[in-house]
Amino acid sequence: MHLFHTLLQPVLLYGCEMWGPFITGFSNQNINNFAFENKMLNYNTFPGEKLLTKYLKFTLGVHSKTSNTAVFMELAQYPLYIQLIKLVFKYWLSPDTINKPLLSEALKEDKLIDEKGNKSWFSFIKEILKELNMEQFLNNSNNLNDNLATSLIHDIVSQLKTRFRRKLSSDLNQNDKKLRTYKVFKYIFKTEPYLNCVTNLKHRNSLSRFRTSAHKLEIEVGRYKNIVKEERYCKCCSNNCHIEDEIHFLLKCPIYNSLRSPFITSLKSKFVNLDSLSDEHLFTWLLSSEDKFTSCLLAKFIHEAFTLRESHIYSS
C-alpha cells in the first residue's frame, strides 16, 4: 500500500484542490441531500476510487467481484475521497490562499456565487462543514492560526474516517450474502497481521481469498448459479449430503484429512486446549488469530487444500 500512497495517489489527486469539488457530483444542482456516506466508494463520485479498489484487490490477490467492504476492511484503507476533501480544506485554510490578493478576491467572488444560490467551489466547503455540524468555522476561516487550522482539518478527517468505518460496519451487518462468513470473524477495522507475517505469497493470497469468499467453494459458486443454499453440496464428498461452506472445507471434509491432520497436530503443539473448542469456535479462532505461527499454518493448509480440491474436481 505504501507504493500506492507514495506514487499513485499524488498523481490521482494532483491539483484536486481546484477540480475536486467539481467532479464529485456535488455541483449537480439536482443533488439536494449531500448524503456523504453514499458518495464514499461511489465511482461516480470520484473515478480515481476505482483504481484504488483495483489496487487493493490486486494486493490481496482476489478477483474483481470480491466485496469492496471486505477488501477495505482487510487492508484498513479509506477512500481517496477523504484525502481529496482534506487537500481542499488545506488549500482553503492555507495562508497563501487567504493572504494573496488574487486568490482572496477569487474566494470572495466564489462566496457571492454561492450566496446567489448557485453551486461554486466554496459551496463544497460549506456543504461539508454543514454535514459535519461545523458550520461555525465558515465565517471565521481568516482568523484561524496555523494550529487551529491544522486541528480543524484533523477533526474533519477524523469525522469522515469514523463515518466511513461506520458505513463498512453497517454494510457488514446487513444481510449481505457475500459477507456472511466474513462478519463471523472480522470485527475490527485494522490491517490484518497475516498480510505481513505470511511471507509465502501463494499461501497468503489463498488465505485472503478464503477470508473474503473470493473462492470457488460451492457455497459461493452456488450463489451465482441460483442454487438454494441447502443444496450447495460438496463435490468432494462421496454422497451429496454436506454443504460445502468454509467450515466444511477447513475442518470437516474428509478429502483433506491428509493435509488437515499435520496442520491440527502442529497447532496443538502450541495450543493444547484446542480440543475443547467446537468447530464453529475453532473456525472463528483460526480466522481471527493474529499469531504468526497459526496464520502461516492456516494459509499453507488452505492453499494446499484449494490445490487438492481443483485436481480432485477436474479429475472426476
Ligand SMILES: [Zn+2]
Ligand atoms: Zn466435502
